[in-house]
Amino acid sequence: MSLHAHKLHPPTDRRPRYTHRQRVAYVDTDAAQVVHHSTYLRYFEVARIEFLRTHGFDYAAWVEREKLGLPVAENWVKYRSPARFDELLEVETWVAYGSRAFLRWEYHVRRDGKLLTEGFTVSPCTTLGGEVRRVPIELLKACLGEAYTDPS
Amino acid sequence: MSLHAHKLHPPTDRRPRYTHRQRVAYVDTDAAQVVHHSTYLRYFEVARIEFLRTHGFDYAAWVEREKLGLPVAENWVKYRSPARFDELLEVETWVAYGSRAFLRWEYHVRRDGKLLTEGFTVSPCTTLGGEVRRVPIELLKACLGEAYTDPS
Amino acid sequence: MSLHAHKLHPPTDRRPRYTHRQRVAYVDTDAAQVVHHSTYLRYFEVARIEFLRTHGFDYAAWVEREKLGLPVAENWVKYRSPARFDELLEVETWVAYGSRAFLRWEYHVRRDGKLLTEGFTVSPCTTLGGEVRRVPIELLKACLGEAYTDPS
Amino acid sequence: MSLHAHKLHPPTDRRPRYTHRQRVAYVDTDAAQVVHHSTYLRYFEVARIEFLRTHGFDYAAWVEREKLGLPVAENWVKYRSPARFDELLEVETWVAYGSRAFLRWEYHVRRDGKLLTEGFTVSPCTTLGGEVRRVPIELLKACLGEAYTDPS
Numbered sequence: 001m002s003l004h005a006h007k008l009h010p011p012t013d014r015r016p017r018y019t020h021r022q023r024v025a026y027v028d029t030d031a032a033q034v035v036h037h038s039t040y041l042r043y044f045e046v047a048r049i050e051f052l053r054t055h056g057f058d059y060a061a062w063v064e065r066e067k068l069g070l071p072v073a074e075n076w077v078k079y080r081s082p083a084r085f086d087e088l089l090e091v092e093t094w095v096a097y098g099s100r101a102f103l104r105w106e107y108h109v110r111r112d113g114k115l116l117t118e119g120f121t122v123s124p125c126t127t128l129g130g131e132v133r134r135v136p137i138e139l140l141k142a143c144l145g146e147a148y149t150d151p152s
Numbered sequence: 153m154s155l156h157a158h159k160l161h162p163p164t165d166r167r168p169r170y171t172h173r174q175r176v177a178y179v180d181t182d183a184a185q186v187v188h189h190s191t192y193l194r195y196f197e198v199a200r201i202e203f204l205r206t207h208g209f210d211y212a213a214w215v216e217r218e219k220l221g222l223p224v225a226e227n228w229v230k231y232r233s234p235a236r237f238d239e240l241l242e243v244e245t246w247v248a249y250g251s252r253a254f255l256r257w258e259y260h261v262r263r264d265g266k267l268l269t270e271g272f273t274v275s276p277c278t279t280l281g282g283e284v285r286r287v288p289i290e291l292l293k294a295c296l297g298e299a300y301t302d303p304s
Numbered sequence: 305m306s307l308h309a310h311k312l313h314p315p316t317d318r319r320p321r322y323t324h325r326q327r328v329a330y331v332d333t334d335a336a337q338v339v340h341h342s343t344y345l346r347y348f349e350v351a352r353i354e355f356l357r358t359h360g361f362d363y364a365a366w367v368e369r370e371k372l373g374l375p376v377a378e379n380w381v382k383y384r385s386p387a388r389f390d391e392l393l394e395v396e397t398w399v400a401y402g403s404r405a406f407l408r409w410e411y412h413v414r415r416d417g418k419l420l421t422e423g424f425t426v427s428p429c430t431t432l433g434g435e436v437r438r439v440p441i442e443l444l445k446a447c448l449g450e451a452y453t454d455p456s
Numbered sequence: 457m458s459l460h461a462h463k464l465h466p467p468t469d470r471r472p473r474y475t476h477r478q479r480v481a482y483v484d485t486d487a488a489q490v491v492h493h494s495t496y497l498r499y500f501e502v503a504r505i506e507f508l509r510t511h512g513f514d515y516a517a518w519v520e521r522e523k524l525g526l527p528v529a530e531n532w533v534k535y536r537s538p539a540r541f542d543e544l545l546e547v548e549t550w551v552a553y554g555s556r557a558f559l560r561w562e563y564h565v566r567r568d569g570k571l572l573t574e575g576f577t578v579s580p581c582t583t584l585g586g587e588v589r590r591v592p593i594e595l596l597k598a599c600l601g602e603a604y605t606d607p608s
Binding site: 184186189190193194197221223224225226227228229230231234280282 | 336338341342343345346349373375376377378379380381382383386432434
Binding site for chain 1: 179181183185
């Protein structure tokens with residue numbers, strides 16, 4: 001992946017998106033009275049699973065059936081402004097890049113429209129033992145929607 | 153288990169004990185600027201594993217070899233006084249009761265000798281699928297030491 | 305509190321209740337492929353805050369305004385049956401006992417009607433510095449509803 | 457920060473380093489039976505605080521005294537190979553870049569010499585209210601050691 005991967009930019013095409021409403025729990029905060037930075041990786045994970053469900057892909061059932069998974073191989077987060085206990089956040093996510101090799105989700109966390117945090121995660125498709133497999137076409141289609149193009 | 157189980161009292165006999173030194177991490181705290189109450193169950197778990205290691209029982213190797221485990225089936229915690237970021241706590245643990253049916257660990261968390269938190273956890277021995285098995289004699293001996301008496 | 309406090313029994317009167325729908329996140333699980341026992345304290349906390357919101361008490365706003373809080377001073381959990389990734393749980397909660405001294409929430413976690421986990425938490429009302437205050441009447445009324453009786 | 461920031465390379469000069477021995481707790485794992493990716497941000501945080509302590513800077517006392525902090529404003533993690541329950545990891549950390557504007561820690565997580573995970577975190581110095589302040593000279597000196605050069 002090129003270094004440009006760092007440059008987050010919401011896609012202008014009509015690829016699938018999903019916005020998860022996330023209430024900040026007390027346990028998510030730390031002694032600075034803001035959401036602990038590691039918590040956002042939890043929020044991203046929840047949003048990713050719900051993105052898949054919304055777009056017709058039941059991740060848990062697929063893991064169970066195919067003995068495959070989408071582990072996080074890389075991530076990056078930029079924390080712009082803190083969130084606090086009980087705030088209702090919006091975690092928007094979409095797949096910015098998808099191929100037979102990996103999927104790259106991007107995330108925008110907002111409160112009342114203000115961007116608080118952004119980030120990406122990169123996931124290959126692997127067996128439960130960790131061996132890399134090709135990303136299934138059905139998964140690519142669910143993630144990319146109209147932005148999907150036949151890899152052949 | 154009788155309701156008296158609630159009454160924690162350090163054993164007066166010479167059964168095995170272990171004191172784990174636990175530094176409070178920033179992520180362990182919450183917006184009240186104290187250690188979040190759920191964190192103590194993490195501390196107890198770490199102390200329990202180290203108790204076993206110290207007394208000659210390698211829990212991870214046993215799980216791997218025997219496909220058994222010691223899940224927590226019940227716990228209780230009393231929070232007397234809060235702990236804060238970067239404090240060095242002492243988590244003392246011992247097995248207050250052990251039989252072929254279950255083990256009951258008790259815990260005292262102290263800072264500079266002051267009791268902050270106490271609690272217990274109850275663990276049966278189960279297969280990874282959750283079926284109950286008898287607690288192995290070798291495990292009972294490791295946990296009870298001189299307090300062990302032949303169950304026959 | 306008497307030892308009978310251990311005996312959980314859903315109230316038969318019409319006191320306020322709340323059932324929080326809780327989806328199990330991947331991060332909530334552990335290597336036994338079930339929800340880690342400490343996670344239930346997180347679920348209880350979320351359900352407790354939502355119970356209050358549903359019954360007209362905005363906890364976060366109250367903390368901010370009054371500089372008071374409801375820390376957990378004691379809890380107990382009984383784990384009957386495990387929950388797994390992506391399951392949709394129901395966390396029912398109610399205040400089994402409330403006075404000017406403390407509130408005691410009880411919890412039933414169910415999946416498709418089956419009771420998986422039950423527990424209680426006890427919370428006094430304290431200042432942010434930890435000094436005990438009397439539980440406000442407005443809070444007692446929100447928690448107890450028709451079961452509230454004037455303490456005088 | 458330039459995009460080259462992504463290119464982790466252990467410094468060849470004699471700047472301060474610290475290696476934290478981190479035992480994997482059971483709660484650190486997930487249903488894939490490996491350490492959950494969010495856990496590494498916890499490990500990094502602990503290593504960072506211990507790095508500072510080892511090099512003469514008591515972070516908790518400084519926060520308390522100066523009402524300042526070093527929040528994480530950005531991080532990146534690359535997960536190369538998984539870690540499992542009870543493994544003893546080595547988390548090596550050093551400050552790859554430090555100025556009056558921010559500190560950039562880098563991390564290598566190894567097991568028996570094998571690199572499992574690497575990453576960086578970027579921290580400005582801020583007030584507890586979130587206002588940016590200049591990184592104190594004493595902190596820069598502790599972090600950079602012989603690599604420190606007078607900014608004037």
